[in-house]
Amino acid sequence: MKTHLLSAGLALTVILCATPRTVPAADAAKPFIGNWALTIPGGAAGWLGLTAKDGQLKASVLWGGGSVLPVDSVAIGDCEMRLKRSHAVTRKDATGKTVTTTACDVITARVSGDTLSLTICQIRPDGKEGKKEEFSGKRTPPLPPAPDLSKVKFGKPIALFNGKDLTGWKLTNPKATSGWSVVDGILTNKVPPQEPGKPHKAYGNLRTEQEFEDFNIRVETRVPKGGNSGVYLRGIYEVQVLDSYGKSLDPHNMGAIYSRICPTVAAEKPAGQWQTLEATLVDRYVTVILNGTKIIDNQPILGCTGGALWSDQFRPGPIYLQGDHTGIEYRSVVLRPVVK
Numbered sequence: 001m002k003t004h005l006l007s008a009g010l011a012l013t014v015i016l017c018a019t020p021r022t023v024p025a026a027d028a029a030k031p032f033i034g035n036w037a038l039t040i041p042g043g044a045a046g047w048l049g050l051t052a053k054d055g056q057l058k059a060s061v062l063w064g065g066g067s068v069l070p071v072d073s074v075a076i077g078d079c080e081m082r083l084k085r086s087h088a089v090t091r092k093d094a095t096g097k098t099v100t101t102t103a104c105d106v107i108t109a110r111v112s113g114d115t116l117s118l119t120i121c122q123i124r125p126d127g128k129e130g131k132k133e134e135f136s137g138k139r140t141p142p143l144p145p146a147p148d149l150s151k152v153k154f155g156k157p158i159a160l161f162n163g164k165d166l167t168g169w170k171l172t173n174p175k176a177t178s179g180w181s182v183v184d185g186i187l188t189n190k191v192p193p194q195e196p197g198k199p200h201k202a203y204g205n206l207r208t209e210q211e212f213e214d215f216n217i218r219v220e221t222r223v224p225k226g227g228n229s230g231v232y233l234r235g236i237y238e239v240q241v242l243d244s245y246g247k248s249l250d251p252h253n254m255g256a257i258y259s260r261i262c263p264t265v266a267a268e269k270p271a272g273q274w275q276t277l278e279a280t281l282v283d284r285y286v287t288v289i290l291n292g293t294k295i296i297d298n299q300p301i302l303g304c305t306g307g308a309l310w311s312d313q314f315r316p317g318p319i320y321l322q323g324d325h326t327g328i329e330y331r332s333v334v335l336r337p338v339v340k
Contacts (some may be wrong), residue, residue, distance in 0.1 A: 029057055029074075031111045032081055035302050036137040037311035040064055041120060045236065045311035047303035048116075048137060050074075065306040067252070067259035081116075083107040101125040114139035140313060143300050147282045154216055154336040160208055160319060161187050161333040169206050172235075172309060172320055176204030179323055186222075187330040189229070189323040207235065207309075207320035214338035217319060218278045222329040223254075225271040229328035230258065233281050235317030236308035237301055239288060241328065243271040255290040258305045263288070263295035274331070282338060284313060 029052060038046030040063060047062040057074035063085070071083070085105040109118040116137030122130030160168060163185045171178055179190040180203070192201040212234060219231055221241055229241040237257055244253035245268050251259050254268035255277060267290040269275050278289040288296035304311045307322065321330060 028079070031079065032109075033057075034142075035140040036116055037140050037303065037313065038062075038116075038118075038137045039135055039311060041133040041135050045304050045308040047311060049302060062259075062303065062306060067306060068303075079110070081107075081109040081111070081118075083109070109137070138312075140303065143285075143302075144283050146285050146298050146300070149280065149282065149287065149298060152280075152282055153339040155339045156336070158210075158335045158337070159333070160210075160335055161330065163331075166206075168209050170209055171204040172207045173204055176324075177201075178206075179203030179327075180206050185331065187321075187333075189321075189326075189328045191327040202324040205307075205320055205323050207232075207318040209318070211235075211316040211318050212335065212337055213316050214282045214340075215335050216278065216280045216338075217335045218276065218332070219330055219334075220274055220276055220332040222274050222331075223271055224327055224329075226326065227271060227328055228322075228325040230307070230322035231277065231279070232305075232307070232309075232318075232320040232322070233279060233286070234315075235320050236304040236310065236313065237281070237286065238305040238307060238322070239277065239279050241277070241322070242268075244268055245270045255288050255295045257286060257288070257296065257299075257301060260301060260303075260305060261286070261296050261299050263290070264297070265293060265295055267291050267293035267295050 029050065033050045033052055036048040038048055040046040044064040046064055047068065049060045051058050059071040059074050060068050061071060061083070062068045083106070085107065104123045105120050106123060107118055107120045109116045118135050118137060119132055120135065121132045124130050163182070165182055166180060179192060181188055189203060192203050194201055217233070223229070223241060223243045225243055227243045230238040231241060232238050240252060240254055240256045240258045242252070242254045247253060249262055249266060250256070251262040253263060253266070255263050269291060275291055280287040284301050285298050286296060286301055287294065287298050303313065309317060309320070319333065319335065
């Protein structure tokens with residue numbers, strides 16, 4: 001996964017009320033504290049998290065695609081939340097010269113129980129207000145205690161890929177162009193041909209027709225040099241698939257829960273070698289084993305990751321394979337559902 005809608009350089013400001021204070025009052029912010037599943041304009045999944053610790057409020061946000069990013073500051077006033085999202089805008093001026101300016105969106109929100117009602121207003125580079133759009137957020141219930149995986153029972157293995165064709169799979173977006181096919185028993189995504197001077201082309205993402213709740217999944221993948229893909233659990237949590245061999249630990253590397261949970265050890269192989277990736281998802285906790293090494297041990301997932309099909313963490317969902325970045329290969333996808 002790469003950043004699409006929200007770049008790593010974005011400056012974000014959250015103002016929870018009209019009158020800011022140097023040290024936010026946690027009691028005034030209490031209605032906003034927690035994790036919020038957002039459905040942003042256009043229907044994409046987003047997330048907002050607010051925490052209070054030692055008299056200070058901290059906030060992070062996910063806006064559609066890309067990473068979960070911390071905001072710059074939080075202040076308190078009169079029960080209204082205001083978020084300012086600043087970002088770079090590249091355009092061509094009248095002479096055809098490329099010019100980069102700073103624009104921002106202002107998001108305001110009010111809370112009613114477990115629901116946020118939000119409005120986003122686009123602020124153009126000239127400082128004038130653009131159109132306004134409404135969207136919503138729903139509070140996510142607190143996490144339960146970490147599950148005892150030794151007591152979890154799994155059902156019979158389900159081979160999601162038959163090694164022959166794409167039976168049981170479809171594009172996440174039926175209007176996208178598919179680069180997926182089966183070549184010599186391997187589920188393969190091609191690299192889309194690019195044309196100089198024309199918009200970047202990308203192939204679609206592939207998902208299972210079946211949907212699942214909690215499970216263990218084991219996949220075998222071969223990542224090319226510079227390859228970038230991902231295995232989405234329940235359609236909302238991306239386990240990163242990336243050529244990151246030799247790089248320092250990072251929550252964007254192979255086996256990470258993209259931008260949320262960093263592997264504790266680097267266990268990836270060099271590009272071009274087959275690798276085994278295993279993930280167990282139970283009660284919003286995840287364990288990841290990469291090439292036989294446990295790299296994430298029963299850690300909580302606070303919300304969806306960039307590129308999620310939706311933000312609801314309790315809705316059953318598919319396994320989906322990211323194909324809109326680079327070429328990638330998978331030769332085994334086997335899932336064992338949790339028996340409850």
